[in-house]
Amino acid sequence: MMVDAEFMRRIASAAAAETLPRFRRQGTVANKLAGGFDPVTEADQEAERAIRALINAEFPDHGILGEEHGSENLGNSHVWVIDPIDGTRAFISGLPVWGTLVGLTVDGDAVAGLMSQPFTGELFYADGDGSHYEGPGGPRTLAVRKTTALADATMFTTTPALFKGEMRKRYDHLETQVQLARYGTDCYAFAMVAAGQVDIVVDPGLKPYDIVALIPIIEQAGGIVTTFEGGPAENGGDIIAAATPELHAAALKILRG
Secondary structure, X not given: OOOOHHHHHHHHHHHHHHHHHHOOOOOOEEEOOOOOOOEEEHHHHHHHHHHHHHHXXXXXXXXXXXXXXXXXXXXXXXXXXXXXXXXXXXHHOOOOOOEEEEEEEEOXXXXXXXXXXXXXXXXXXXXXXXXXXEOOOOOEEOOOOOOOOHHHOEEEEOOHHHOOOHHHHHHHHHHHHOOEEEEOOOHHHHHHHHOOOOOEEEEEEEOHHHHOOHHHHHHOOOOEEEEOOOOOOOOOEEEEEEOOHHHHHHHHHHHOO
């Protein structure tokens, strides 16, 4: 399904109007997790409200799943999946590696999506007719790097601390096999796979709103996104994104032990 690029830009603009004025402003941060830290800000909540209002006005018969304001009409064929600020920890730390994620699923398959980073002025999106970039340097079509060997690959994860027990050992082994391993950047790392800057991202325990928007951006740039079991990533879980089938297979072999 094609999604109008102009609608993508409208979503990004509406979200930016709520996030940017609150970025690096030391606003109130609430904690959603008893016994831990899962931050949420006014920027998260207001950006999602703005995005939902646009979708409801444009596509009143579509469903919505949002991180902050729940779900509506999830039984419908078309469902939008929203993470208003992916990387809230980066946001509250003043680091410009967070992004707004909005993806569209049709009968459960992610077909279109955007990642917007308004502080850097970047928009990554897939509209069913390829994966695209708009921002500094000018617009271009995105394409993954053609790296096939782990020894030549750059790999990201949010933090190795998310891998527990035996899985941590497997992750550590995988890290020894790649050329460069880096941590953090949340959705930005996935966007860099589509942009041909990063070769692999592995992140356990993702929710649908963490990954749905990014699946078509990477896939329509030529990459692969699955769970560690090799299945569809739309429902979240332990997720790997890879630039090539060879890297995907080699990394999964290690992660599966």
